[in-house]
Amino acid sequence: MRRQQGMRLDERYISYLQMAGLYHLARLNERWFRLDEPLVSAFVERWCSETHTFHMPFGECTITLQDVAYQLGLPIDGRYVSGCLIDFQTYIEGGRPAWVWFEELLGVLPPANCIQKFAMNYSWFQETFGELPDRADEPVVRRYARAYIMMLLGTQLFADKFGNRIHIRWLPYVARLEDMGGYSWG
Template sequence: MLFGECTITFQDVAYQLGLPVDGRYETFGECPEGADEETVRRFARAYIMMLLGTQLFADKSGNRIHIRWLPFVARLEEMGGYSWGSAALAWLYRCMCRVANRHVVKLAGPLQLLQSWIFWRFPGFRPAGYDAFSWPLASRWSGYNLGISKKGPRFIWMPYSTPDVLQVVHPEVLEPRHMMLWWCVTSLIYFAVVEWHQVDRVLPQFSGVQPPPHPALNIDFLMSMDERGGDRWLPSHLQHWHLHWETRADHVLRFDVVDDPGPSHEFLAWWHQHGKRFLSRELYLGDPRGIPIPVEGTQRGAGRVPDMDRVDDVPDRRRVERRARVGTRRSQRDWRWLDQAMEEGDEAGRDGGRRRGGRGRRRGAAPR
């Protein structure tokens, strides 16, 4: 596999979902035959609400749609003027950033875009049924891949350059004014979510040679922003980032297109110095066969388990489990009688029998 970074860009959003990536940043049943215009518009609004709330900008609720979309679907004629692709990409970036936290166990966002991007870029993960092409490209998924093939390239830098793909792509996607934005380094805005389109770090995805990248833009302070208290303050508070999007045409990268894209020698030297070549610690990278197994570590007999010695600094888990079953309170002073009763029971068990007639001190009783 070639070295380098890869990510989801405007190009992937345009090919996979067929969404416009240019425009303003603000970004149920069947309709009966012979319905009047108002009924058709009502069904269209409901479908668009479902598409926005459950597909492109889905959250973890699963069955709820935010009311923020009502002003947008009320003006159907203006829906095509928004950059839905950049907003969906910003939301996916933010969701992937959140799930990187080890305490987060669920991933939201346009997951069909992420899944289809993996299938197109990593051939080994593709399921059966990828021989047929349809538009948008994300609609081609079918079936499961139970066995991952080890043959062929492990990553494809330019999966959209084949003639089969170009035959089904919508002509508007290939217009120069849209393709120009694929190479644009700008901000991605989705209400309070602001992310950065760092295509300067993935030039091989656009048939370019990757030089040593510039330092990544630190936007950690934007991760804590939400829409509590309303969102009318966002355009003024985030005016600097909105200006980046307004001037996106001025930040288009210029580079040479080559037949064999990949990292440059300077990038490989930079990556060797700053990259993480091994995911495991050095302790686990050695050959385990070079370490002799001691005699006491070998197994003797069928299913033999070595005896376990009690370590002094390790708490007795049996007492902890029994105490959890009985119940505790934050104040251990009131439940000290329970600890003493357990200790007496343990001592009696070690003496070979349990003393009869012994009772622990009652809760709250004073010693005599």
């Protein structure tokens, strides 16, 4: 898991994050969460990739799904989260192209030079949705909350190996914010 960078948690997003079951995860950034790098290094040294366990002085131990759920505050009961990308160009719901749906949900389309297949550059995403306008009405707050949740999913939970892109595979989830709390995010 990576820490969220660049997009500020606005208090107007909190109700949407709580509805989605991701509020605790959103709070794990530099303001509330400090990474203890020596501790992480100690754990890395004790990791055994063959058995997927930590070799501690008192014996072997591993991280369970319940540990992750407790630490990140993620729901682990419910419908599974799938990042299936088969025929994603045309999303099943209404048969419209995925980027058209992106524009409907978030109110803007990334420029062509910021798109790589089904992902957009994080820098463009951050510049566009980094700061919610002060006098934003409820539809704008909802759009920015969707963008914030996509950022959480695309950079903290399911980051790509470079950490500089956000995939649009999360559109089906942020399209129905009311249903997000019913998924197993662990």
